[in-house]
Each structure stands twice: as structure tokens, then as C-alpha cells.
């Protein structure tokens with residue numbers, strides 16, 4: 402098995418009570434079967450104790466504050482999830498710390514709580530580990546590091562059961578891995594304006610998608626090599642270079658078209674499933690801000706004199722490419738998955754700018770805290786909803 406991790410994966414440490422957006426608030430946490438059995442044993446003890454005391458409901462102060470009682474009342478054993486008090490997980494104490502972890506230790510957390518924000522993508526004989534951008538501490542780590550996000554690998558003799566990967570297409574995966582390596586290089590090529598990097602990635606993905614749809618897998622390597630050469634040449638790729646590639650897509654169209662495309666994309670976000678009401682207001686405000694003047698949109702895209710902003714966006718883009726791009730081995734959505742990465746960064750830039758409407762000056766410092774907030778809120782609303790992700794994939798795939 403090959404294990405590939407983002408290089409700071411093991412350095413992650415939950416900041417618990419200091420977290421500005423705890424993962425224990427706002428989400429329904431599903432409990433795996435083993436943990437549910439474990440919690441059922443604890444609840445059973447409490448139920449027996451109550452029965453012995455002849456209590457059907459708790460009035461005794463010591464019982465009602467006991468940890469066992471918390472489990473009995475706080476776990477929905479039928480639905481297999483934690484109950485919520487308002488939007489707070491019932492295990493969360495007033496200091497925003499997990500009572501379950503305090504009482505039983507981390508080993509007894511359910512799988513969801515133990516893993517989050519660690520995210521694992523599974524490919525045959527390969528596991529890829531990343532930190533979810535929906536966690537404030539994970540995005541803070543990403544945006545405050547000074548080195549480009551990188552990945553480390555190690556191997557052992559473990560192998561997957563091939564029966565579990567019956568339809569797995571090794572040939573396609575090899576090509577996607579190769580393509581993703583070049584997409585990282587495009588994403589990190591600081592001599593190319595950041596928006597052009599996004600355009601190049603979209604263009605490359607569109608061409609790869611066409612090859613895939615036509616069953617021309619070997620052609621995919623030629624396309625990727627073309628972009629690899631382009632990056633290796635060190636050319637500062639201009640709009641002229643892009644049009645010389647003769648690739649039809651929105652990147653070669655006018656700013657007006659790009660503007661309208663992005664407004665449509667923002668309106669798509671409004672039609673998606675929403676976790677929090679505030680999110681709807683955030684998107685509505687962003688649409689108003691972008692719609693009010695095309696100059697606002699141009700300023701969003703312009704990172705030429707703001708290296709910090711460009712670098713932050715690059716880090717987010719690479720993280721998203723790592724998480725999403727190779728998943729197209731399962732659904733064939735090469736173009737849509739690349740667009741999720743590039744357009745998510747544009748969405749974040751637009752939302753960030755709408756929060757800071759007076760910060761167009763190129764020399765303005767990047768507000769890392771605010772950008773982090775935009776990223777984790779976006780990630781919670783979009784990435785953690787299968788319904789939303791599928792809707793976005795459909796929207797992009799309908800464009801090619």
C-alpha cells in the first residue's frame with residue numbers, strides 16, 4: 402500500500418475550546434456500530450441503576466449530572482447519532498469540550514469524531530490523507546505556512562482485496578495521477594498570473610475529459626505533456642499564449658462573459674442545500690457586491706500585486722486538487738472535478754472581497770483570519786454535503 406499525506410497532516414492538533422467554529426456544533430454526528438455498542442453498554446448500566454432506584458425519569462441531582470446519564474439521554478440509539486441541544490452536540494460541555502473525550506478518552510470517540518478533520522481518499526493499494534478545509538485550525542495551518550503545500554509518501558506490504566475494487570481502472574488512475582502532478586505545477590507557477598493558472602487547469606481538464614469520453618486514454622498523456630512543457634519553458638503565459646492553444650472555453654472569452662459566468666455560478670450556490678441561514682445572506686451579499694459593478698469582479702481576480710493573496714489561493718487550490726481530482730477514476734468527471742477546485746477558489750475570493758469591499762488596493766494586507774473563515778464556512782456548506790457536491794458536478798459537466 403502506498404500512503405500519501407499532505408506534509409503537515411501529522412502536525413494537526415484540535416484546538417477544542419478555542420475553536421471559532423466547533424465541528425460539534427451545527428452538524429448531526431453519525432455514530433459507527435462499534436461505538437454505538439460501546440455507548441449502549443454505558444447507557445444500559447445507567448438504565449439498570451435507575452431501575453434499581455425505581456426512577457423512570459431522573460430527578461435525583463447526582464444521577465442527572467452523571468456521565469452515564471449524559472450518554473443515555475444524549476445518544477439517539479435508534480438513529481445511531483448524537484442528539485443535539487439546539488445545534489450543539491449533546492456531548493459538548495459549556496466550555497465547548499467533549500464530555501465523552503474527557504470521560505473515556507480519545508480512543509472511545511466514534512469514528513467520525515476520531516477522524517475529523519482528517520480525510521481519506523481510497524484508491525486501489527493507495528490511500529491519500531488530507532485535512533479538511535472545513536476545520537478552522539486546518540485552514541489556519543494551511544494559510545499561515547510559508548512553504549507550498551507538499552505531499553509525502555511511504556509504503557508497506559498491505560494490499561487491497563481486488564474484489565473490493567472490481568471495476569477499478571488502473572490505466573485511467575495512472576493518467577489522472579500524472580495529470581494532477583502537472584496541475585499542481587500549473588497551480589504553483591508563480592510567474593503566471595493566478596487567474597491564468599486557473600484557466601489553464603480548466604482548459605487542460607476540458608481536453609482530458611474529451612479524450613476520456615472518446616476512449617482515447619493514451620492521448621491524455623500527450624495533452625498533459627504539452628502543459629508540462631509549457632510550464633517547464635518558464636514562459637510567462639499571457640492571454641495570447643492561451644488563445645494560441647486554441648482551446649475553446651470561458652477562459653478565452655471576454656471579461657464580460659467571465660463575469661456573467663461567475664454570477665451564474667454564485668446563483669447556483671443559492672439554490673443548494675444550506676446548513677446555516679447566515680450562509681444564504683453571505684451569498685446574497687456577494688452577488689449584490691459583484692453585480693453592482695464589474696470593476697468589483699475585476700478586482701477580485703486581480704492578484705498581480707498581492708503575492709500573499711495569490712499564495713494563499715494557490716495553497717487552497719493545491720489542497721482541493723489533491724482531495725478531488727483523482728476521484729474522477731470512479732465517476733469519469735475529470736472536467737467537473739477540476740472545475741470544483743478552480744471555481745471554489747474563485748467563489749472564496751468573491752466572498753472574501755464582498756466581506757472587505759474597501760480592500761481593493763493591491764497593497765492591502767491579506768486578512769488571514771477572514772479568509773480562513775470564508776474557506777471553512779464554504780467548505781462546510783459545499784464540501785460536506787453530497788447533495789451539493791453532486792449538484793455542482795452536474796452543473797459543470799453540463800457545460801462541456
Ligand code: SF4
Pocket residue numbers: 414415416417420421422423424425517518535536537538539
Ligand atoms: S473544527 Fe477542528 S479545531 Fe474545531 S473543534 Fe473540530 S477538529 Fe477541533
